[in-house]
Amino acid sequence: MKNLAAASRSTFSVTVTLIGDGASPRVKDARTRLGRVATVVDGGSPVVMRRISEDLGDRGVERLMVEGGGKVHTQFLTENLADELQLVVAPFFVGDSRAPRFVSDGRFPWNPERRAMLAAVHQIGDVVLLRYALSSRFRTD
Numbered sequence: 001m002k003n004l005a006a007a008s009r010s011t012f013s014v015t016v017t018l019i020g021d022g023a024s025p026r027v028k029d030a031r032t033r034l035g036r037v038a039t040v041v042d043g044g045s046p047v048v049m050r051r052i053s054e055d056l057g058d059r060g061v062e063r064l065m066v067e068g069g070g071k072v073h074t075q076f077l078t079e080n081l082a083d084e085l086q087l088v089v090a091p092f093f094v095g096d097s098r099a100p101r102f103v104s105d106g107r108f109p110w111n112p113e114r115r116a117m118l119a120a121v122h123q124i125g126d127v128v129l130l131r132y133a134l135s136s137r138f139r140t141d
Helices: 004-009 024-037 049-058 070-078
Strands: 014-018 038-042 084-089 117-124 127-133
Touching: 024 038, 049 070
Parallel strands: 014 038
Antiparallel strands: 084 127, 117 127
16 A cells, blocks of 8 residues: 555455465355455465465555465465565574474575575664565565
8 A cells, every 4th residue: 555544544445365275165255244344355275375466466456565474475485476575583582393484395586596685674672673675676665
């Protein structure tokens, strides 16, 4: 959304995407329950993030913040769908090998021979935010 203040004064719909195995049969129910409050998009089973991204692009979405677990992050990154990666480093350790990871196994476009570009570093209290440019589509605004 280019201008959040202007958008908050106007009417807009929220897009809800049902994801994961077996999501498709629930789409009709979600559309019935949510009515005009949201647009429900069938992401398929399993969900293909490229399909979701293309659908949102067709709807005029130019910027998208993605928050998710390792599976979502892995799909966006391995499919080269992300223009920017924001990582926050906190001053503590999780000492459990069963703890969720940021990404799952995959073939990522960035590796020792093709590194992401560090675009900005911001200290926020006792954590640090690292912004990486992942594509030529990266924007600083």
